[in-house]
Amino acid sequence: MAWEITDINVGDEVAITVTVLKLLDDGRASVSIPSYGFPRSIPAPKKAKPGDELQLTGEVTRVDEQDRTVTMKAGGLITIDVDAITDWTPVPRKKMASLRDEPD
Structure with a gap:
């Protein structure tokens, strides 16, 4: 199964x-x-x-959207194509207030 590279973030767990x-x-x-x-x-x-x-399985340490590769930590660092990922578990993230300046 192909994953959208934009969905995968650092800290997520992926499997190959x-x-x-x-x-x-x-x-x-x-x-x-x-x-x-x-x-x-x-x-x-x-x-x-x-x-x-x-x-x-391993934790994502780097995502390269341009090359469509993901680096995962599984005993060492392994850089793979996003198409090689067979399972993906996003890490729960807290909703934070926006850090951007917005016009009033």
């Missing part, structure tokens, strides 16, 4: 689907992240095997 490439000896798994271009190591869930798809 990653694919297990191989299991490493230290209890971690090497995974492929869509639109990231580099394999990444994450803690391997029990019974994970190569080819499995896993959900990776």
Whole structure:
């Protein structure tokens, strides 16, 4: 599902689907992240095997509307295309008075 980049803000929680490439000896798994271009190591869930798809969640730290990318913090910083996001949970925000000067 494609999300509108203008809806996503810093602090929101997003999820992406990653694919297990191989299991490493230290209890971690090497995974492929869509639109990231580099394999990444994450803690391997029990019974994970190569080819499995896993959900990776993280907090948004940067939104680039021009490039349509989102940087998320999931053990480290990962910059992905907004189209790679499979789930999005906005953080509740308080309504504040406008900080802009308005004419009387």
